[in-house]
Amino acid sequence: MRNLLKIVLLLTILIIVGSGAFAIYSVFWGFRDATVPNLEGMKVADAASLVEGMGIKLRIDKVDSVRPEGTIVEQWPKAGTMVKKGQIVILKVSRGGERLPLPDVRGMEYGQCVALLKEKGFVVGDIVRVHSEERPAGVVIAQSPAAPALVAQGRPINLMVSLGPARVDGKVKVPNVLDRSEKVARQILGQSGLRVKEVKYRYTQLTPSGMVMDMSPRPGEEVSEGSPVVLVVATAKKPETKEDKVVSKEDQEEAQKAEKDTAESKPKETEKKDESPKTVDQQPSSQESTKIAKIRYQVPPLARSMELKIELIDEKGVRTILKREVRSGEYISIDAPFVGDAAVTIYLGGQFVWQDRYR
Secondary structure, rough: OOOHHHHHHHHHHHHHHHHHHHHHHHHHHHOOOEOOOOOOOOOOHHHHHHHHHHOOEEEEEEOOOOOOOEEEEEEEEEOOOOOOOOOEEEEEEOOOOOOOOOOOOOOOEHHHHHHHHHHOOOOEEEEEEEEOOOOOEEEEEEEEEOOOOEEEEOEEEEEEOOOEEEEEEEEEEEEOOOOOOOHHHHHHHOOOOOOEEEEEEEOOOOOOOOEEEEEEEEOEEEEOOOOOOEEEEEOOOOOOHHHHHHHHHHHHHHHHHHHHHHHOOOOOHHHHHHHHOHHHHHHHHHHHEEEEEEEEEOOOOOOOOOOEEEEEEEEEEEEEHHHHEEOOOOOOEEEEEEEEOEEEEEOOOOOEEEEEEEE
């Protein structure tokens, strides 16, 4: 009986001592919070070694980044945060690889957009098509990721493409294809449910060759599906005039003889006309014809510098008034003289951006 009492007493003492030891460990070591260290910029293997003895678990999420592969670019919670042991810390780790500047394809026709993305090293991802009152059918409304951005080569680019305005009672709203190339205009009209009946080419120096100058019916008009559209497209090829084809050599000689007889029959009147002060007439016309085109342009956000070219066309011909590398956000201000009517065209990185006309 006495031995049994000793055993019970011994077990009681062991339980008390064990409970005290467990309580002391829990307070000072077992459940103490850990401070999250700064892991950004480290390699994943080094970060794992650092937190191994702290009781912190790691979760790795791969992300696109310009940093080398395997480098931690972001962490959550942030460095200095107190966490319980066993809590997960999320690490954003760079996938690595080459990063390319993503072009802004909003407002481009879908076929043009696909060709440009492939040319720049990307692929087309998911495509969502929605009705839009602002964008004609077949034109890109939005993209993901958004530009400008540095994106991994070969990454899919998701697009939202317009179906054009919703059709009511079989009517189609004519899309605006002015200032677009003839090829793109045909594609947009076709996707809108219309057809190009005729293309008229008009000689001009004020609009880039191949660009749509006018159209009938006008943009915004509602017509029946399948209705014909006539396009007027600019051309740099000067056509032969009708007079050049019809007037014969005999007619020209007869007209010259008639002018000579008229001049001989009225010598005094001719002399009076010749004596009129030419300089007085010429000076004001020269002053009035010289005008100033105030050209203002804000360079959009760019991943790298690009060549900006500004071209002016007036009665004197075509001339380049600016051609140089520009930086993102740079503001361009030029006052350019011109004669008569003028057209100013801006190209950025070799691509047509904008055109304005001055009178």
